[in-house]
Amino acid sequence: MISLWQAHVSFALLIFLMLPPLGLNRGLRVGLLFALLAASFIPVDGLSLAAYLRSYIDDLAITSLVLMLWGCLRKLGLPAPARHAQISVLVVFAAMALLLYPATLGLSYLDPYRLGYSPRAMLVIIALLTLGLFYLRNGLAVVMLASATLAFVAGIKPSHNYWDYLIDPLLGLFCCTALLVIVVRWAYRRSRLLLRSASDARQSV
Structure with missing residues (x-):
C-alpha cells in the first residue's frame, strides 16, 4: 500500500515540476498540485495513471521524493x-x-x-x-x-x-x-x- 501511495505522490510531484509556471499565483499552484494528485487516481484500462508511470520508473528512492518536494516548494516560492x-x-x-x-x-x-x-x-x-x-x-x-x-x-x-x-x-x-x-x-x-x-x-x- 505504501508503494502505491508513493507512486501517486511521485506522479503529482514529477508532473508539477515539469509544468511551466503558467502565470498562476501561489494559491492556484497549490491547487494544481493537489489536482495532479487527484488525477493520478484516474483509471485507464484498469490501472491508474500513477501505476502506469510506476511501470516505467519503478518506486523512487526516498531521497528523490524529498528532492522533488523541495523542487515543488521552490516553485511555490520557498527560497533556494x-x-x-x-x-x-x-x-x-x-x-x-x-x-x-x-x-x-x-x-x-x-x-x-x-x-x-x-x-x-x-x-x-x-x-x-x-x-x-x-x-x-x-x-x-x-x-x-x-x-x-x-x-x-x-x-x-x-x-x-x-x-x-x-x-x-x-x-x-x-x-x-x-x-x-x-x-x-x-x-x-x-x-x-x-x-x-x-x-x-x-x-x-
Whole structure:
C-alpha cells in the first residue's frame, strides 16, 4: 500500500515540476498540485495513471521524493539554498550512483548492492556524512539522507535494501547530468575568459 501511495505522490510531484509556471499565483499552484494528485487516481484500462508511470520508473528512492518536494516548494516560492549546497547534493548522489550502478551492470567485481541488505557499515558512513553536511549547513542534503535512513529503519518501502531508499536511476541520472552541465558551463566560461585575456594582451603590445 505504501508503494502505491508513493507512486501517486511521485506522479503529482514529477508532473508539477515539469509544468511551466503558467502565470498562476501561489494559491492556484497549490491547487494544481493537489489536482495532479487527484488525477493520478484516474483509471485507464484498469490501472491508474500513477501505476502506469510506476511501470516505467519503478518506486523512487526516498531521497528523490524529498528532492522533488523541495523542487515543488521552490516553485511555490520557498527560497533556494546556497549554490554550494546544491552542488554538494549533486556530488553526493552522483557519487552514490557511480559507485552502485556500474557494479550492478557487471562492470566491476564488487557488489555494493549486496551491502544494502545488512547495512551496518553503510549506516555508520551515511551517519558521518550526514553529520558533516549538517556541520556545513547543507540542510537539503541532511534532510534527504536522514529521511532515507528513517524510512529504511521504519521499513516503509517493500524493499529491504538500504540502497533503494538512498538512490534510484532517475536521481543518479539527474545528478550526473546536472554536474556535467555545470562543468561544461564552467569550462566554457573559463575558455572565453582566457581567450579574452589573450586578446587584450595582444592588443596592449
